[in-house]
Amino acid sequence: MNAVNESWISAVDTGVLRLITAGSVDDGKSTLIGRLLYDSKGVFADQLASITRSKYKRVAASEIDLSLLTDGLEAEREQGITIDVAYRYFATPLRKFIVADAPGHEQYTRNMVTGASTAEVAIILIDASRVQDGQLLAQTKRHSALAQLLGLKHIVVAVNKMDLVGWDPALFEGIREAYAKLAQQLGIAEFHILPISALKGDNVVERSEHTPWYSGPPLLALLEGLPVATAVDEGSSSRFFVQWVIRHGGHDVNDFRGYAGQLAGGRLSVGDEIKVLPGGQVAKVARLVQFDRDVESVLAGDTATLVLDRDIDVSRGDLIVQSDAEVRVAKEFEAELCWLDQQPLNPLRQYWLKQGTRLTQAKVKAVHTRRDMHELQHVEAGGGLGMNDIGRVTLVSRDFLALDPYAEQAATGAFILIDAATHQTAAAGMVR
Missing domain, CATH: 2.40.30.10 (Translation factors)
Structure with missing residues (x-):
C-alpha cells in the first residue's frame, strides 16, 4: 500500500480515462473537479464569468467557487450539495478525461452506482479536518465498497483540505493507515493516496511546497500515468x-x-x-x-x-x-442487485430484464443477503430490498440467458431490471 507505485507512471499518450469522484458530503468533490478543469484550461471565459457572478458562491468575494462548474442544478447551488451525477470533459497533452462528479449523500447512492458503472478510476476524497482518531466517515467506506464491488481498476485516495490541518504529515499518515485497513477489509489490492487542497490547488496539477514529506506526483500527473484498457487483449473472449x-x-x-x-x-x-x-x-x-x-x-x-x-x-x-468459448446458459442464476427504484423490491412483481440487447421477463425468486455498508458485511435481507440497498438474490428469467461473471466480462455479466408496471429502472445487476 505505497503512496504511489512509480511503475504505473508513464509519459505516453494513453487515450481516454473515465473517472468518478466519491466520498462523503462536503469532502470537496465538486471543488476538486472544478480545480482540475480550471488549472488544465478546460473552462471557457463565459463559464468563469457566470460562476463569478453567481449568488450561491460559498467562498471569499475575491475567489472563484469552482464547485459551481459541476453543481449546475438550482437545488444543488441553493443547498451547496451535489444531487445528480455531472459529467465533464477535459484534456491534457497526454490524455483525455471524462470525469463524473457523484453525490456524497447516502440517499443518492444509486446515482453514484450509475456514474461508477462506466468508470475505470475512483477518486475517493477524505476531508482531513473531519477525521477523528483515525475513524473514516461512513460514506467513505460505502463508496470504497461500491468501487470495489463495481470492479473499478484503480482507487486514488485524495486527502483533501490539508491546509486546514496545517499540512500535518502525522495526520496524513494516520489516514493512510486507516484506509489501508479498510482496503484490506474490502479486498482492494492496491490504492494510491496523496495530500491535496482542492480549494488552493496544492498537489492537484502542480507539486505543493507545503508537502516536502510527500514524494509522489500531483493528482493530474498520477491520473495521466495510470494504465487503462486501451490495448485490446486478443486473448480475451469475444x-x-x-x-x-x-x-x-x-x-x-x-x-x-x-x-x-x-x-x-x-x-x-x-x-x-x-x-x-x-x-x-x-x-x-x-x-x-x-x-x-x-x-x-x-x-x-x-x-x-x-x-x-x-x-x-x-x-x-x-x-x-x-465456438470454443465457455459461456453458461441458464434461466436461473445468482446476482448482486443495487436497488434504484423508490418502490421496494416485491418478489411477486413482474420485471423486465435487459442484458445487452436481449429483453426478457424475470422474477426475483429469493433475496439471500443485504450488504450492510456501515459494518461492511452481508446480513439477512429481511425479505426485500429498498432504494440504495445492495443484496444477493436468485433470479429466474423466462428465456435462457448467456451469462458470465461480472468480474470477468461486464458485457454479459451486467443487466438492469425494469418494473413492468411503471417502466421505471428498478435495479442494476451483476452476475456472480
Missing part, C-alpha cells in the same frame, strides 16, 4: 450482442443477411468459427462489414456487421461468441 438483423435484396438468390452490433472483448476475424447463444448454432464468419467496406477483423469496441457462411436463426438479442 462477445457480440446482435442489435439489428440487416436484410437487402430478399427476393434475390444471393440476398444480403447481416447481423449488426458492437464487439465487447477480444477480436473477431473472417474465417472464425462462432456459435450463437442461447441456441448454440455453429457457423463461420464469411464477411465483416464496416460502413461501406469489408474488413478482415474487428477489435473490442468496434461496431460491425457480421455475415455468416450459412443461414441460421439469429435474432436481435442473441449473443455471438467463438
